[in-house]
Amino acid sequence: MSQQQSQFALLKSRRFLPYFATQALGAFNDNLFKNVLLLLIAFGGLAAQEESALYTNLAAGLFILPFFLFSPIAGQIADRHEKSQLIRLIKALEVVIMGLAATALFLDSAVMLLALLFLMGLQSALFGPVKFALLPQHLRAEELVGGNALVEMGTFLAILGGTIAAGLLFGLEQSKSWIAAGLVLLALLGYVSSRFIPQAKANDPGLVINWNPVSEIKHTIRKAKQTRSVYLSILAISWFWFLGASYLTQFPNFARDYLGGNTQIVTLLLTLFSLGVALGSLLCEKLSGHKIELGIVPIGSIGMSVFGIDLFFACQQLRVTEGMSAMAFIGAQENWRLMFDIAMISAFGGIYVVPLQALIQHRSDDRNRAQIIAANNMLNALLMVASAVVSILLLSVLKISLPLYFLILGVVNIVVAAHVYNQVPEFVLRFCTWMLSHTMYRVSHRDLEKIPDEGAAVLVCNHVSYVDALILAGCHHRPIRFVMDKSIAEMTGLKSFFKLAKTIAICSPKQDPETYETAFRRIKEELEGGHLVCIFPEGKLTKSGEIDEFKAGIERIIQETPVPVIPMALEGLWGSLFSHKDGHALTKRPKRFWSKVQVIAGDSLPPEEVTAPGLQRKVESLKDSLAV
Known part of the structure; x- marks a missing residue:
């Protein structure tokens, strides 16, 4: 890709477009299924009212648990086998799972739906290492930032789309039929698009797979630590997911307690956050000059802190009324600062995370690249769980307000960023040169x-x-x-x-x-x-x-x-x-x-x-x- 060519040119290439479509369709379907299940638990009578909180937390845990247990094994599988065929097998598994999910919807089986959510988490855990390990094999070094930016954009827009689609389909007559059809159709489309992904040879065909998840977790972390800049980039990316999960998880409560309580406001906040990440990701290629430019990573972290801290002050000047619609909220100028802050937090998050992902792919050893990415996925999941624990401690135990919680996130982000840049001076050097x-x-x-x-x-x-x-x-x-x-x-x-x-x-x-x-x-x-x-x-x-x-x-x-x-x-x-x-x-x-x-x-x-x-x-x- 020449410097005159936009990253969007990749969307015209068979090296990238089928992969991009497969990834986006999978993310959309994951979030459609997960959010439909949460709606069924909360409003659809799938669980008794006194059990809904238990089932909701259980659902969240079951989806993320496979990332801990199976990411290291998935990384070995991805390094050992040809990747396009492996992706097709994983997408075929999704078709089977979604077919069973469609059946479980009509059976009103909470246990079966929760088990299938666990299997979808497993399918996503298997897909994670292979999808990112494949990129450096199909893209040139100068295309990696642009490719990762498009993937990040597509992923967050797909998450948003799946979340919104779940609410829309849930409100229709014959909703279960529409939801079942959507789940199966998206899985089939994902499988069809995977058929067009070009071959990507195995990184290490002779690798002997260790099927013990506990010992392999330790082994995978040791491999990730072999290259210090890669390991610290993994930790920095995991921190991004800690922040992202912290904000996204609190949006429903924030809208209820501070923004008038209308569910439309939740969708508005999710939309602003997702569009912000998409915009920031796309800006990376322009800012980096078509190369892996670590100099823009500090810019991302500075922006996340500046607008994260300002979010606290924006909360002090809101104009809201009980049950106000999204359009009414947007129409009040006093609320624009808050909306801008949320969009900028996520936009600078995109600028922060995309170069780090490209660095991991580029600097990892070819023979175990998928295993390094598996370590990244595993630590991402760990930090997302940690964000839930910290949220419970600060909001439920210490009883601090949500605006103060947002302020704490912005300040702590400065501390974390300073530690990472102190450990890897290359970030500071590249920032100064940029x-x-x-x-x-x-x-x-x-x-x-x-x-x-x-x-x-x-x-x-x-x-x-x-x-x-x-x-x-x-x-x-x-x-x-x-x-x-x-x-x-x-x-x-x-x-x-x-x-x-x-x-x-x-x-x-x-x-x-x-x-x-x-x-x-x-x-x-x-x-x-x-x-x-x-x-x-x-x-x-x-x-x-x-x-x-x-x-x-x-x-x-x-x-x-x-x-x-x-x-x-x-x-x-x-x-x-x-x-x-x-x-x-x-x-x-x-x-x-x-x-x-x-x-x-x-x-x-x-x-x-x-x-x-x-x-x-x-x-x-x-x-x-x-x-x-």
Whole structure:
């Protein structure tokens, strides 16, 4: 998918459309069945009034329990087998379950319907790992964010659609016939669409499946922890589901106690929340520039907290009357702030969660990707249950008000986000580079696919300004270790940031021999660890705008650790606040914002062809091509 192409182009592709339809139809059907069952318990006489609360909580628990018990096993199955065929088998199981559910509706069997809800939870638990593990096999890396955004959008709109459809069908004459027909028809449509999903080979055909759910839960968590950024992303996604469940669960009570009590208001809040997630998810591709951009994750968490906290204050200025309709609620301007806050909480939630999902898919080991996703699903379910426990504690035991509860969620979100970003500094680094490249500069790049997606390599580039490293770091999805002058790396106010970015400080051997040798030792360690290392062989910022002589340090690096070298060039930063044009950098007033900056990568050079003069000529040629 080119940068000119919208993520919606995926909906025209067989690689994605049948998968998208299968997923959306399944989410719609899950929520139609679950909400119909809850309505039958509450209003349909399926349970005695004194038992309705018990049956409602039992239903919620039965649907989510399979995610704990069977997600790890489902992840193994998804890694062991070809995925398109596996999806068809899972969707065929849904057809059988919904056929039985249609029968149970006419039998008025609460026990049978609850058992079938458990089986639907099992079917969803089986489907979860395979559906997300399949995406990286059918989509290119630059399509993953757009694909995940569409899936997130489709899922939340399907949840909303299934919830609304349950209420509409429940109110019809001959409602059981309509509901039964809808459940079976949606299951059949999901199966038919799954028939068109292209093949996706097994990740690990020789995997021996451990059928013990308890021991496999521990094993799955251990695998997820092997890559720290992946594991912490899983925890961050699970926190999103904690927040989402906290808000969605409280909407009925919130509408009843604070917004006039009309059930239309509940539907309005659900609609605002679902549309917000859909909008935020779709914005991810635009904000991320068609790549997995972790820099927008902090933007998502900041937005969720800002509007989550403001929701408390919006509750203080509402204008409601008993039993007012949704249209009357919308018509009162005093209520717009609350509606906007709810939509923005979920929109920033979409911006927050989509890049994290794409990161898990992209950075997980191919052989056990589905098992890592299974760990994600399992922890998501755990945090959703935890949200119910916390809600009971705060609202029922401590008796706090719902607006205060919303305020607490917004504040705690700041604490959780700060902890995650402290543990994974890459989020902070990418956020700073994203902000820089979307405020002061407009950064475009060419041929960055020449930088390898895995394995060690050295990047060499001309040195124009103090923000060269930030610009380059923001252009590529892989973390880059930058070698920079010690005086820059230890600048007041920036030292901590450069330390987070794992920069390597260097200086001349005459100035500090120990720092000089330590730098080369660290460069060797990073390259042997399979990382990208970027150096500026000029050794200092240009004072003329032209490329200075490349020092021989690059030759020593390649002699000690023979790896490919990729020449790169920067254009557009000369004359900026951070360059030495017309005086020392950072001592002049900025002359302009939103300046155009270009980055280009050249062909990889094998170690045996690397010389300092040869690399200088390559970088000069690349720079000249940008100036044309």
